[in-house]
Amino acid sequence: MNAVVTANGLSKRYKNAIALDNVSFDIQPGRIVGLIGPNGAGKTTALKAILGLTDFQGRLDVLGLDPRSQRDKLMEEVCFIADVAVLPRWIRVREAIDFVANVHPRFNRAKCEAFLARTKLTPDMRVRQMSKGMIVQLHLALVMAIDAKLLVLDEPTLGLDILYRKQFYQSLLEEYFDDNKTIIVTTHQVEEIEHILTDLMFIRDGKIVLNTDMEAMGDRFAEVMVSADMAATARQLNPLDERQVFGKSIFLFDGVDHSRLQTLGEVRRPSVSDLFVATMKGTYA
Amino acid sequence: MKTLYWLVKREFWEHRGGFFWAPVITGVVFLILNLMGIVAGEMFGLHHGITIGYSPHGDNSIAAMIESIKANHMQDVGSTLDVVMLSSSFLISVVFSFVVFFYCLGALYDDRRDRSFLFWKSLPISDSATVISKVITATLAAPVVAVVSGVLTGIAMLLMFAIALSFHGVSVWSLLMLAHPVQVTATLIGSIPMYLIWALPTVGWLMFCSAWAKSKPFLWAVIVPVGVGIVISWFNVLGSMDVQNTWYWRNVFVRSLFSVFPGGWFHIAAEHQFGPDAQPTAQNIADFFSLSNSYAALASPNVWIGAVLGLAMLAGAIWFRRWRDDS
Numbered sequence: 001m002n003a004v005v006t007a008n009g010l011s012k013r014y015k016n017a018i019a020l021d022n023v024s025f026d027i028q029p030g031r032i033v034g035l036i037g038p039n040g041a042g043k044t045t046a047l048k049a050i051l052g053l054t055d056f057q058g059r060l061d062v063l064g065l066d067p068r069s070q071r072d073k074l075m076e077e078v079c080f081i082a083d084v085a086v087l088p089r090w091i092r093v094r095e096a097i098d099f100v101a102n103v104h105p106r107f108n109r110a111k112c113e114a115f116l117a118r119t120k121l122t123p124d125m126r127v128r129q130m131s132k133g134m135i136v137q138l139h140l141a142l143v144m145a146i147d148a149k150l151l152v153l154d155e156p157t158l159g160l161d162i163l164y165r166k167q168f169y170q171s172l173l174e175e176y177f178d179d180n181k182t183i184i185v186t187t188h189q190v191e192e193i194e195h196i197l198t199d200l201m202f203i204r205d206g207k208i209v210l211n212t213d214m215e216a217m218g219d220r221f222a223e224v225m226v227s228a229d230m231a232a233t234a235r236q237l238n239p240l241d242e243r244q245v246f247g248k249s250i251f252l253f254d255g256v257d258h259s260r261l262q263t264l265g266e267v268r269r270p271s272v273s274d275l276f277v278a279t280m281k282g283t284y285a
Numbered sequence: 286m287k288t289l290y291w292l293v294k295r296e297f298w299e300h301r302g303g304f305f306w307a308p309v310i311t312g313v314v315f316l317i318l319n320l321m322g323i324v325a326g327e328m329f330g331l332h333h334g335i336t337i338g339y340s341p342h343g344d345n346s347i348a349a350m351i352e353s354i355k356a357n358h359m360q361d362v363g364s365t366l367d368v369v370m371l372s373s374s375f376l377i378s379v380v381f382s383f384v385v386f387f388y389c390l391g392a393l394y395d396d397r398r399d400r401s402f403l404f405w406k407s408l409p410i411s412d413s414a415t416v417i418s419k420v421i422t423a424t425l426a427a428p429v430v431a432v433v434s435g436v437l438t439g440i441a442m443l444l445m446f447a448i449a450l451s452f453h454g455v456s457v458w459s460l461l462m463l464a465h466p467v468q469v470t471a472t473l474i475g476s477i478p479m480y481l482i483w484a485l486p487t488v489g490w491l492m493f494c495s496a497w498a499k500s501k502p503f504l505w506a507v508i509v510p511v512g513v514g515i516v517i518s519w520f521n522v523l524g525s526m527d528v529q530n531t532w533y534w535r536n537v538f539v540r541s542l543f544s545v546f547p548g549g550w551f552h553i554a555a556e557h558q559f560g561p562d563a564q565p566t567a568q569n570i571a572d573f574f575s576l577s578n579s580y581a582a583l584a585s586p587n588v589w590i591g592a593v594l595g596l597a598m599l600a601g602a603i604w605f606r607r608w609r610d611d612s
Contacts, residue, residue: 048610051406051407053403053406053610054610055608055610071607072409072410072411073409075406075407075408075409075410076409079407080403080407081407082400082403082407083400083403085400086400086401086403086404087401087404088299088396088399088401088404088405089399089401090298090299091298091299092298095295095298098291099291099294099295100408102287102288102291103287103288103291103292103408103409103410104408104409105409139404143407
């Protein structure tokens, strides 16, 4: 199958910083890709390039279109939620639905209304009267009713409480996502999306430092809990990271044979957040 | 076309206060002030035992009107009534102009400031459609609302005067028949295309600033033309450069900032129609505001050069709308 996004030598330079440094990657359909990186690593720039919101050097192909020159066409197939609270504050629920229904050829009004029926939102409510969580509910209802091939989410749950955050990703998984759709999501709340991701991309200083699917990630990386007497042996295997818990050491290994690690102690699949912290060591130093 | 219709509708949703309520409230306030004037006039007449009507328009008193009827200047009476009707539209158009001015300044800036442009940009709408819809809103849709409220206010005012006069035994209904409300309305509506052409340089310049400015579009929109004018004037004072600074102020400064005020084209048209020593009679004034006089301004290259420059600036606004990167 054709890739949804293909980037080749993607670069973007701002006045005094490099946001993207010759990045290449591709994203296959039917995946949920987590684009994860520290603040200022270039995540948002990469997403903006994909959405045709910014200029860049290099080649980028989204659904067979160039986001720079064919953006209007591209936006029929691509949807995005950029941050929370970007809905205009004056708009009413009714007006938002009417507007999108009449300008978007792939919008399903019934689906949107069905989703809103399960919230506390009423048609006459204005965005300025809503809480942050309600704004996201409205935005999600609008976006989920659009039959897009690619959905881009840039920190979609920033500043929401845990109830809204859980509901957000649950709705997305249960009612929106299917094999024909692709989702790219960036967030700092890695733990919460870990279980829904199929692919993982770490970005640091404008470079992709890790690009793997979740299965391969489990094969490649391993976390081992080692008792004190074995710690020295474990250190000889060049662990990525080491931390102490209850008098035991937890080591994170990259590419070490699992059967060998099992002799050291209990082997687990590392969490994305632990892997992230280990990979990004020294970013702000 | 459908997208464009909904885009214009969106502008009205957002700016209901400016485009709808402002002219309506202005009209109502205008009527209330006139009513107060009529009542005050009646009371004044009652207290002094004389029946001199009062009109807020100075010399057009009832007495004068009756006099002119007696003198069989029926034509003049009708024209006077037309001017009375136009006066409400005049006031509303002043308010309307301010609304359009600030609307254009904010049109491509406000949604960047509150980041809601990211939502609009997530929909399959081209940036040219967005900008064009805003131009249509400012130069066609909003003027229609202003004209309608102006005409309704004007008619209400004529009726108000008619009723007040009927208390004095003047047969106003026949008098009112002398007015030309339909013609006045047609003139106002017919002027809207002229307004579009005339307002283009200001709308273009303001929207250009609105799309381009990273902050404070108002300051940029005003400071640039004022600054250029001051520099030109300064060189003139020094005498080192022979630049016509009055030409600049009249043709660049005024056209780039004040062309959203309707009727600005009349001074150009007037040069074609009337000599400098024409007497300002009511008939004259009514003629002055006629459609043919309006469109006589089209003979002047000033109008067309302004329109072309306005379109060029709108093209610039579309480009900035597309590529302005706000992070």
